[in-house]
Amino acid sequence: MPSVPPAPALVLASASPRRRDLLARIGVIPARIVAPDIDETPRKGERPRDYVRRVAAAKANAVERAPGEVILSADTTIALGRRILGKPADEAELRAMLALLSGRRHHCLSAVAVIDAAGRLRERLSDTVVVFKPLSAAEIDAYVASGEGMGKAGGYAIQGCAETWVRRLDGSHSGVVGLPLYETAALLRAAGIDLG
Template sequence: MSPLPLILASSSPRRLTLLGQIGIVPVQVLSPDIDETPRRGELPRPYAARMALAKAAALPSPDHLVLAADTVVAAGRRILPKAETAVQVVESLRLLSGRRHRVLTAIALAAPGRAMQHRLVESVVTFNRLTETQIARYADTGEGIGKAGGYAINGHAASFIRFLSGSYSGVVGLPLFETAQLLRGHGWDLP
């Protein structure tokens, strides 16, 4: 019996690229329309899990698997937003400069007739101390716009990373080991 086809519930091109890296091609890529505002006092781990579950639940399908993910950059108990402007990129990088932070990526997999499954992967990233010139030049690239914490580890910001412990693909936006494990549990024959 063939596994159910997969819908990727994400507007992130990085997640689609990561899936392709392990040979997975979703039949559809849809962007769920949910409110991503953190609740008052909500901590980063529960927030990431809630967002991934809500995204998967927003696109129910009777004959497909639905995979969703959410990535959160946390400085202590603080959730750093997805940077919408160059000013927010600068603010995030100033905060992360010379300091350790956590990147939490939650994944959720919805299957017809089964309880939703989810995993949360936590990675620790340490930035080198950044100069104002480095921060300004990075902000000028536009690469940090739309990214949690205002940076993309798979781009120019890779030169800022002094230490990484955890899942590199999770920091990019989709922890591939955990994703593959969930899909194997639903009949996907992955390498």
């Protein structure tokens, strides 16, 4: 009787606790978590969609994969037209980002990359349109003082206080948090990862 190969083990190429929490919602617990060390600087003239796809794939490729392992990585950025709004470097940049997003429609792009046990890279992109209400200077000041926007793409966390600013959202809420679950689940199933 032929032996059944063991199920692949998932490696999450991300230090983000939000991505771990989102994976747990679909019953997936990584066997290992590795924070990839890559340069996330956008290239000159790089479009937001190309940027987020490139970074997600680079994160997956930066992690050493043992036999039988599947690597999952993701990257999320905010796009205002062709402008990429990454993580703010300081409070001044955070304040400037929020002023730019105030009262405007923007795109939250989340790319997911999976390298399966055979070494094949598969990718998906989630594009969510988010519309913010106009923000007062006092609202921006209070949000900056809270510290919630630091370390977040576009300078805000939709799973926090910033959700009260969202007039409309068209797409994936989990994608705005940092890991679009529809796309992620499809990629993981294709790679042989069992979902809970």
